[in-house]
Amino acid sequence: SQELEQSPxxxxxxxxxxxxxxxxxxxxLYGLYWYKQKYGEGLIFLMMLQKGGEEKSHEKITAKLDEKxxxxxxxxxxxxxxxxxxxxxxxxxxxxxxxxxxxxxxTILTVHP
Amino acid sequence: xxxxxxxPRYKVxxxxxxxxxxxxxxxxxxxxxxxxxxxxxxxxxxxxxxxEAQLDKSGxxxxxxxxxxxxxxxxxxxxxxxxxxxxxxxxxxxxxxxQGRGRETQYFGPGTRLLVL
Numbered sequence: 001s002q003e004l005e006q007s008p009x010x011x012x013x014x015x016x017x018x019x020x021x022x023x024x025x026x027x028x029l030y031g032l033y034w035y036k037q038k039y040g041e042g043l044i045f046l047m048m049l050q051k052g053g054e055e056k057s058h059e060k061i062t063a064k065l066d067e068k069x070x071x072x073x074x075x076x077x078x079x080x081x082x083x084x085x086x087x088x089x090x091x092x093x094x095x096x097x098x099x100x101x102x103x104x105x106x107t108i109l110t111v112h113p
Numbered sequence: 114x115x116x117x118x119x120x121p122r123y124k125v126x127x128x129x130x131x132x133x134x135x136x137x138x139x140x141x142x143x144x145x146x147x148x149x150x151x152x153x154x155x156x157x158x159x160x161x162x163x164x165e166a167q168l169d170k171s172g173x174x175x176x177x178x179x180x181x182x183x184x185x186x187x188x189x190x191x192x193x194x195x196x197x198x199x200x201x202x203x204x205x206x207x208x209x210x211x212q213g214r215g216r217e218t219q220y221f222g223p224g225t226r227l228l229v230l
Contacts, residue, residue, distance in 0.1 A: 004155075035221070042117070042204055042221035043156070088155050099208070099217055100146060100169065103155030 002027045004089055004104035012110045018077050021107045023089035025070040032072045033090040033101065034063050043088065046074075076109075084111045115139075117222035119205050125228045126195045134190045134225045138207030145188050146219060147180055150202040159203075162188060195229045202226050 003026040013019050023032065031050045035043040047056045052067030060077045076083055086108050090101040118137040126132050138145050143164055148156035149172075159178070161169040164185035173180070177196075182188040192199055202224040208217035 033218075040223075040226070042119075042223040043206075045218055045220060048218060090155070093158070099144075099219070100158045100161055100172075101148075101156075101219065102158070105153070105155050 002091055002102055006104035006107045010108040013079050015111055015113050016078055019079055021074045021087050023072045023104055029067055029070055031092050032065055034074055035088045037086040079111045081111045081113050084109055117205055117207055117220055119222040119225050123226050128229055129194050131193045132195055134203050136188045136205030139220060142207035142209045144208045145182060146206040147190050148204040150204055156204050197229050200227055200229045
């Protein structure tokens with residue numbers, strides 16, 4: 001089965017700083033999802049990457065997919081307290097046509113004002 | 114509704130008690146997923162429905178776990194004779210086939226936080 005390793009496990013930054021979260025897969029990536037979760041809430045969809053080299057941005061969050069490295073990175077520019085939460089990467093489990101997701105363990109982001 | 118809703122949001126159960134967790138998916142969404150999220154971990158797949166058909170229940174941890182979606186919309190996850198290890202957040206997600214099979218975006222509900230004492 002495919003496993004995802006996220007790094008770092010937790011991150012504390014000062015407001016305004018840039019940061020990067022990585023998600024590394026044990027197998028070839030065929031589509032990768034990034035979600036954000038706040039305590040006590042469900043997962044909020046951020047973006048989906050399908051092709052190697054693909055890069056997507058949403059406001060101050062940019063995600064890239066590097067197929068050769070079997071890795072995706074999520075970069076936040078000029079972080080704000082509203083960015084705090086748990087960031088999860090997920091991939092479609094192989095061998096299924098309906099896209100059940102396997103997730104990493106999550107990266108806890110704290111942003112100090 | 115505008116998003117996936119789940120009820121109850123919190124449930125405290127005594128060990129051995131049966132519980133039922135409800136999920137209302139986004140209207141028109143064909144696919145429905147249940148995930149279990151232990152503290153400090155990412156969600157883990159439990160089961161999948163396409164309309165009313167349960168096509169995959171490979172993630173259900175034991176035969177105490179049962180899920181249904183009789184009319185292809187609302188789904189219920191039932192846990193019989195709850196154990197302390199069942200304590201977790203149970204998340205429901207729905208999606209609509211449109212971007213290609215397996216590439217649909219899953220939209221998650223807020224989850225039900227279950228605590229078994």
